[in-house]
Amino acid sequence: MLEIKNLHAGIEGTPILKGLNLSVNAGEVHAIMGPNGSGKSTLAKVVAGHPQYAVTEGQVLYEVNFKKINLLELEPEDRAREGVFMAFQYPVEIPGVNASMFLRAAFNEICKHQGAEEMDPIEFDEYLRKKMKLLDMDEKFINRPVNVDFSGGEKKRNEILQMAVLNPRLMVLDETDSGLDIDSMRIVADGVNKLRNKNNAVIVITHYQRLLNYIVPDFVHILHDGKIIKSQGKELALEVEDKGYDWLIK
Amino acid sequence: MILQSERNDSFLEGFEHLDKTIALQSTGWLREFRLKNLSRFNEAGFPTLKDEEWKYLNLEPIISRHYHLTVSTPFTETAALKTYLNPAETNVVFVNGIFSENLSNVRDLPKGVVITTLTEAMTSHRADIENLLKKYPVAQANVFTTLNLALTGNGIFIKLTDKAINKKNIHIVHVTSVKEQNIISAPRSVILIGDSAEASVMETHISFSDDAVYFTNALTDILIAQNGILNYHKAQSESLKAFHIGTTRVWQEKDSNFNGFSFMVGGSITRNNLDVILNGEGASTRLNGLYCTNGTQLVDNHSAVDHREPNGTSNQLYKGILNGASRAVFNGKIFVKPIAQKTNSYQLNKNLLLGKEARVDTKPQLEIGADDVKCTHGATIGQLNEDEVFYLQSRCIAKSDAVKMLSKGFVDDIIDTITDESIHAKLNKLLEPTFAAL
Known part of the structure; x- marks a missing residue:
């Protein structure tokens, strides 16, 4: 589904990713771990298309209808419409924009893109409430401006709600677990697991092994200095938890 | 360099016989009053950019034109106007400065509510009008207010007697017909709210074409007696080639409430003055504003709140969105007289700059004479958050x-x-x- 080839990217002239390769198939969960500053969040932002990051080399190929397209050539909104979803490490507060209105606008963009009929507010409200029930969330998440006055945990749960509503094919979780208490983390992980199926894929970017007890990865990759230096099964995460990163970096 | 006096001559060329017009239109004290304002206007001359109050507003494009006084022509934009009016409200419509009975629907007014033309009120409510004018010495008014008072032969008079309640919004609409060019109109509204009376009034200045060139020089006087309440909205959606200079003067007595909203989206050059005097203890005023500009528009909002008695409250929030190469000015003055202890005053101006060449000049001014007061102010200018x-x-x-x-x-x-x-x-x-x- 996703094939990242020799990706080089940076911010304001400083290189961060220095030849990253990664291949993800439908139905898989990949964890990306690494010390601070290794480029984990940059990877997520480059895939989503954040304008501050400049790609200097490489490709991010993404399969749509059995054809491979280079995501880097698409605007962020077009990537999202093709099913790429990044759950933000720091979800943004948007004063004045009602959460429910915003989600319906986002959802209808996907409908339009797929040639499906758009939902009116009443239909959408029903659909949204089903998703909220699935994630055990209450009214306050939709009846106020997006993320405004939410706690850290609430913001992250809100990201998962958005993900459930938009039903993406590629879910990129950028340190969704950092700063979460154990209960919030379980709720978030549970939400992600409910959304998983054989047609979509998950990339979990995390600093801590803990989340991976709940979202169990098929592959664990260690990122260091902008490159993946080791890839293995889920046991690698436990080993890192135990021994730290130093033995891998040398 | 052209002298200011010459400029005045040029500006007034279109109606050089104004003194004769006034003599024909008005009689008695009103004639005297108008002539007094005319001579004051003729002496004063227009302010320049060197004048602190007019620092960011170049009057040149306005005063270098020739205007003629409003004329009565058939109004052809009724359909467009009707989409804007709400028939459930009390509508008072002026076309090119002239009251239109046909387009208005002043009827079924509750007890204690008077709505009439200013001309009519000059005789029927002469004492009220004289009392109002006494509060504002001619010598202290700005030049455009003086001009308005010299030009005004007509306008609207609204009065709520003590304890009268009028929940239904009174909508005063000043529409300038697109057929006429280079008209100067001087809309004038007088709103008197009696003791414990309550009303909602909206004033709209509108044109249905962005090609019409004209000059609106508006003046609204508001008096709120003890414990009275007025919700007052001013909407300015003039032609994008038009000029609008307007002043709203509000006089508040003890425990009265004024909720004002200044909404400015039209006009080529706009100056909107809102002057509030809190003349009674415990009076409360709220001045909110929104301006949205594009192209080369300029909107200059000046507010002045004068706390003259203790325990007063004033809250101001003005927001603006500026696109293109447009400009906005916000100047908010707050005066707290020595006697006005326990005054609570808040002022905030927030600007969103969308246009690369857009510009905002924002300036709060506090003059506080009392020592036990709470006054805060602030301003922000920013772009959209990436x-x-x-x-x-x-x-x-x-x-x-x-x-x-x-x-x-x-x-x-x-x-x-x-x-x-x-x-x-x-x-x-x-x-x-x-x-x-x-």
Whole structure:
């Protein structure tokens, strides 16, 4: 589904990713771990298309209808419409924009893109409430401006709600677990697991092994200095938890 | 360099026999009053950029033109106007400065509510008008107020006697017909709210063409007696080639409430003065404002709140969105007289700059003579937050739509303070061109 080839990217002239390769198939969960500053969040932002990051080399190929397209050539909104979803490490507060209105606008963009009929507010409200029930969330998440006055945990749960509503094919979780208490983390992980199926894929970017007890990865990759230096099964995460990163970096 | 006096001559060329017109139109004390204002106007000359009060507003494009006084012509934009009027409200319509009985629907007024032309009121409510004029010495008025008072042969007079309640919004509409060019009109409204009386008044200045060139020189005087309440909205959606200079003077007595909203989206050059005098203890005033500009528009909002008695409250929030190479000015003065202890005053001006060449000059001015007061003020000027735009984009929303959505959020924050649904809807309608252009 996703094939990242020799990706080089940076911010304001400083290189961060220095030849990253990664291949993800439908139905898989990949964890990306690494010390601070290794480029984990940059990877997520480059895939989503954040304008501050400049790609200097490489490709991010993404399969749509059995054809491979280079995501880097698409605007962020077009990537999202093709099913790429990044759950933000720091979800943004948007004063004045009602959460429910915003989600319906986002959802209808996907409908339009797929040639499906758009939902009116009443239909959408029903659909949204089903998703909220699935994630055990209450009214306050939709009846106020997006993320405004939410706690850290609430913001992250809100990201998962958005993900459930938009039903993406590629879910990129950028340190969704950092700063979460154990209960919030379980709720978030549970939400992600409910959304998983054989047609979509998950990339979990995390600093801590803990989340991976709940979202169990098929592959664990260690990122260091902008490159993946080791890839293995889920046991690698436990080993890192135990021994730290130093033995891998040398 | 052209002398100011010459400039006045040029400006007035179109109606050089104004003194004769006044003599024909008015009699008695009104004639004297108008002539006094005319001679004061002729002496004063126009302010220049060197004048602190007019530092950011170049009057040159306005005063270098020739104007003629409003004329009565058949009005052909009735259909457009009707989409803006709400028949459930009391509508008072002026076309090119002349009251239109046909387009208005002043009827079924509750007890204690008077709505009549100013001409009529000059005789029927002469004492009220003289009492009002006494509060504002001719010598202290700005030059445009003086000009308005010299020109005004007509206007609207609204009075609520003590304890009268009029919940239904009174909508005064000043529409300038697109057929006429280079008209100067001097709309004048007088609103008197009696003891414990309550009313809602909206004034709209509108044109249905952006090609019409004209000059609106408006003056509204408001008096709120003890414990009275007035919700007052001013909407300015003039032609984009028109000039608008308006002054609203508010005089508040003890425990009275004024809720004002200044909404400015039209006009080529706009100056909007709002002067509030809190002349009684415990009076409370709220001045909210929204301006949205594009192209080369200039909107200059000046507010002055004068706390003359203790325990007064004033709250101001003005927000603006500036696109293109447009400019905005906000100047908010707060005076607290030595006797006005326990005054609580708050002022904030927030600007969203969307245009690369847009510019804002914002200036709060506090003059505090009392020592036990709470006064805060602030101003912000910023662009759209890049992270917010990206967040929306990452949720499938196109960048241009994200800009619209965020700007709408910025605006809704202040528009949603308006609880009257009909007024809320009218302002949203006037905002449509702003958002279409984003």
